Amino acid sequence: MAFDFFDPTREFLILDGAMGTVLQQRGLPPGGQPELLNLTDPALLRSVYEEYIQAGSQVIYANTFGANGLKLARTGHSVEEIVTAAISITKESAAGTGVRVALDMGPLGELLEPMGTLPFERAYELFREMAMAGEKAGADLVAIETMTDLYETKAALLAVKENTSLPVLVTMSFEERGRTFTGCTVSAMARTLEGLGADAIGLNCSLGPDKLAPLLAELCRNTRLPVVAKPNAGLPDPVDGHYDMGPEAFAAALLPCVEAGVTVVGGCCGTSPEYIRRLKAALAGKTPAPRTYDDTCCVCTPVTTCRLDGVRVIGERVNPTGKKRFQQALLENDLDYILDVAIQQEDAGADILDVNVGFPGVDEVAMLPRVVKHLQSALSLPLQLDSSNPAALEAGLRVYNGKAAVNSVNGEAEVLDRILPIVKKYGAAVVGLTLDKGGIPQSAEQRVAIARRILDAALSYGIPREDVWIDCLTLTVSAQQEQAAETLKAVHAVRHELGLQTVLGVSNISFGLPNRPLITQSFLTQAMYAGLTLPIINPNQKAMMDAIAAFRVLSGEDAQCQAYIDRFAEESAPAAAPAASGSMTLEDAIVRGLQADAAALAKAALETEEELSLVENRLIPALDLVGERYEKGKAFLPQLLGAAQAAQAVFEVIRTSIAQKGGTPVKKGRLVIATVHGDIHDIGKNIVRTVLENYGYEVLDLGRDVPPEVIVKTVAEHDIHLVGLSALMTTTLPAMEETIRQLRALPQPPVTFVGGAVVTPEYASQMGADYYAKDARQSVEIARKVLG
């Protein structure tokens, strides 16, 4: 019979305690690889399990915490070998007792992208290998534990769900302030993992039960799943390594966690069978505490949970429709431009960002996940993936870190059947448009009927009611004047009769009319009053955000009007520097790093000057001036970069101007830069790139930890004549040398330049590099010599 966390005959489920602590007490030196004991000393492990079973553990964790392909790589043993041995030892110990055996999966030991260099897909493969070996060896369930990165946790959970039929318990480690090391919050953990299909979730390690209790209470409010507590025996002493909480105190401190709703308990570092025995005794006669689930819809990233208990703004700008510059960025793979558009919306106060990358000539299935990863590397807002392509949606949701929304489905059965299973699998929220094969119904009643149909379909797929958002559709008021009222009526009914979140792209309303912002703003206010909770707007339009700020005051959401007062207090402060004032020249603005002024002055200059001449005669000489000051030690690095960024603002003006005319972009020449294989610190390389780009060079930045083969391949494919390589550590200099060696073996070897903290002119020439660049400024001189 399959193991069931919800078994009503069982009130509490008791897990085991620490393995590592007990082994160290029995003489295992710290820092070793305890998984090898599965081969070398099964008797020792069996004795520990038997003690836990006698103490009352109903689930015991096999000794497989670090038995993944990365950590075992240097041991000469395979994952399957260790996992099979471990499960069989655990099963022998549990034989005849009814105790269940868990395959234990801890963190892989390397950080995933974007914090580290391990790709999500590779992490998934490593966990898959373990999970499949575990099921084959006869594990009853999987325990994913001690996780601190939600992304890695997702990879592990997906690997178990997609490749085994085992139930899975997931616990993560939090610090006292309610975050994991990587910043994940309790609510983000709960909302994401429940959506992905975990069977029980909870907290383990890091702290004692006293410190975990408030976090466990928060977790209980954020999930319907059974909640697990497997705390440490307090905190360790740095001198003798002993934990400061004894078995009695531990069991007593766990009771408040149980009162908060925890039903699955055990111990982590510092605990022993005695702790489990006391815990079992303390639970005798207790019954599970009642739980209250907060069923307000949430979407999240690991660090930011957006709780939909008021009006929340969905930013609409990451979308190529009608935007030439955005289309160009998509076609050129310019992800940084897209990130920039997203950042502007985050800074303007958006709560969620809609992401649409559908455009002729763009492979959406490849592009959507790339854009999701890139946006999440620097943004903290939740995303709404906007596509009608199921494969693209699945690819995007798969690599999304957190709980996303999907835009959109409609009332057509085929569309619902195509998209809703994907929404359910990845635990997303979904936007339903109130239209179907017959088009957009003219009456509010008909639109509400479609909304009901969408809701029923979602529920039938197991998507919770609160995760269904309905878009009642805005029509252009100048064309169909009576429709504005119908839309508002439908919004009201969906919000107040069905109790669902409501989405509306509002700006359509004012097409074809003068003073569009006035109509749009008025409609937005009416719609929010009718029950609109999720307006899709351009948050950079101040009038729209002002209307929302005002509405939040009038609806009572903005307590004591504080956010409103803050918003307008900032505004009344005098502007730092009036844009393009009086006598400032473009050159001054660049030298002083004033981006807005530089852009405004460039726009003005373009009325009388050609783009290319602006770059050659004004922008570059100004950059040179700052560069020379930096070289002489008279300017600091931030000043050099400030000027580069002002130049970037000018370039953006020039690019937009050229894109509008349909001309070819200004580009001086192309080069490749990369941080070499094994090296993960890349701010130096990024500085070089910023400066080079703002001299007009096209920089193909291959990133960090780049294998020589990738660099060679790029150089050959793109006919590159100049390559810059960066290394920070002595341990990665050999990788730099190898890269140069491979580049020189090409039929037409490119010119190479190298730099980075440990690189010297001597090393550079020994390695066969053509140039040594001591800083970003020198890399410009080199680019000039080589590329002109």
Place this chain on the structure above:
Amino acid sequence: MLPDIDEALRYLGGGSHPPEELRQQAAAVAEELAAQVQPRYTYKLFPLVREADGFRLDGTELLLSGQTAQRMLSQCGQAVLLACTLGTKFDTMVRSAQARDMARAVILDACGSALVEQGCDEAERDIAARFPGLYLTDRFSPGYGDLPLSLQPAICAVLDAERRLGIHVTSSFLMNPSKSVTAVIGLSDKPQMARIRGCAWCAMRDTCTLRKGGKSCGL
């Protein structure tokens, strides 16, 4: 704890008189950083066992070999292993800052370098207070002198630094999060002289731009 702004400005080069505007910008960045990130550290005490090739930390397989360890620990019966980090939150901040404003990102990076060293200083004060009557050597890290970087994985394993602090070591011995430090501090019952301050001991001695200009960062 606020990052030391003078220290951060030193990392940014450009001479001894930073413009007031830059100093103000650095002060604002330092404050924002301190509000979101504080150094965290862990340490562990080990008796030292003298062996032919160096000092072994008792109860582990970790051997501190080479001249640096020899010189630093010659009068010590015990040593503390220390790890300190700003965590991945700092790297996330720098990544986000790089996408918004590269100039600000390098200031943030410099403030982070200052802050993690201050975290080590605090740990050192904590250790000194914990062992009254014993004298501490200067702290020294893998990469200083001839203490090999390849000790990094073993040091982090013995300190359980992945679980305690979230520090990971890559196959090329880099620590991730980027602002992470491991160090050894010897404990002796005799007063210890300062041995490793100054350019001669610095890993940057060949490439430091201050040194090339005939100056020193003062450490």
